[in-house]
Amino acid sequence: QSALSQPASVSGSPGQSITISCTGINSDGGRYKSVSWYQQRPGKAPKLLIYDVNYRPSGVSDRFSGSESVNTASLTISGLQTEDEAEYFCSSYSITDTLVIFGGGTTLTVL
Amino acid sequence: QVTLKESGPALVKPTQTLTLTCTFSGFSLTTSGMRVSWIRQPPGKALEWLARIDWDDDKFYSPSLQTRLTVSRDTSKNQVVLTMTNVDPVDTAIYYCARMPWTSGAFDLWGPGTLVTVSS
Numbered sequence: 001q002s003a004l005s006q007p008a009s010v011s012g013s014p015g016q017s018i019t020i021s022c023t024g025i026n027s028d029g030g031r032y033k034s035v036s037w038y039q040q041r042p043g044k045a046p047k048l049l050i051y052d053v054n055y056r057p058s059g060v061s062d063r064f065s066g067s068e069s070v071n072t073a074s075l076t077i078s079g080l081q082t083e084d085e086a087e088y089f090c091s092s093y094s095i096t097d098t099l100v101i102f103g104g105g106t107t108l109t110v111l
Numbered sequence: 112q113v114t115l116k117e118s119g120p121a122l123v124k125p126t127q128t129l130t131l132t133c134t135f136s137g138f139s140l141t142t143s144g145m146r147v148s149w150i151r152q153p154p155g156k157a158l159e160w161l162a163r164i165d166w167d168d169d170k171f172y173s174p175s176l177q178t179r180l181t182v183s184r185d186t187s188k189n190q191v192v193l194t195m196t197n198v199d200p201v202d203t204a205i206y207y208c209a210r211m212p213w214t215s216g217a218f219d220l221w222g223p224g225t226l227v228t229v230s231s
Binding site for chain 1: 148150157158159160163171173174207213214215216217218219220221222223224
């Protein structure tokens with residue numbers, strides 16, 4: 001299983017929207033994959049933001065949203081805030097082979 | 112309140128066996144559909160999924176590490192244990208345990224992690 005591909009870094013200004021891509025979710029034949037997104041602040045454990053492509057756990061701001069197209073999942077953060085500065089990871093999970101694959105991570109800088 | 116916490120040695124010598132324990136509260140690993148996974152993160156690098164144990168005691172491993180990993184549970188103590196044999200400096204990482212309560216494969220709650228350094 002190959003790791004998922006994410007841009008190394010993205011940046012935006014407060015109030016703007018940014019999108020982080022995650023490519024390769026169907027690279028091994030198109031079996032159904034469930035995509036999740038995590039936020040990780042320095043020195044902290046990851047926090048679940050999005051699961052099943054576009055569902056938010058209770059307590060996660062609706063400024064975070066997910067979407068999916070052919071072989072690519074995306075995380076959009078709207079109304080950027082300085083507190084959004086963090087590392088963001090995508091992951092895919094296949095019920096068929098029970099494997100979880102993570103992306104390489106994207107550093108978000110809020111200028 | 113649901114919590115998970117990892118514990119184990121901070122320093123391990125190459126070729127030794129590493130044993131990590133995840134102690135959790137606020138949920139039961141015997142509840143249908145519940146799973147606990149181990150995930151690691153080398154300093155400054157990406158996350159890597161290692162292993163998983165399910166409510167029915169099924170176990171799953173990363174294909175690249177399955178010969179070195181064993182995951183087990185003690186339901187009476189609410190603990191999940193990961194052993195890794197023949198460790199190498201490349202196994203230096205923060206090791207996390209995380210709860211996986213849904214079929215979506217998402218990890219909804221994580222422990223704070225424990226840093227394990229492999230060095231002679």
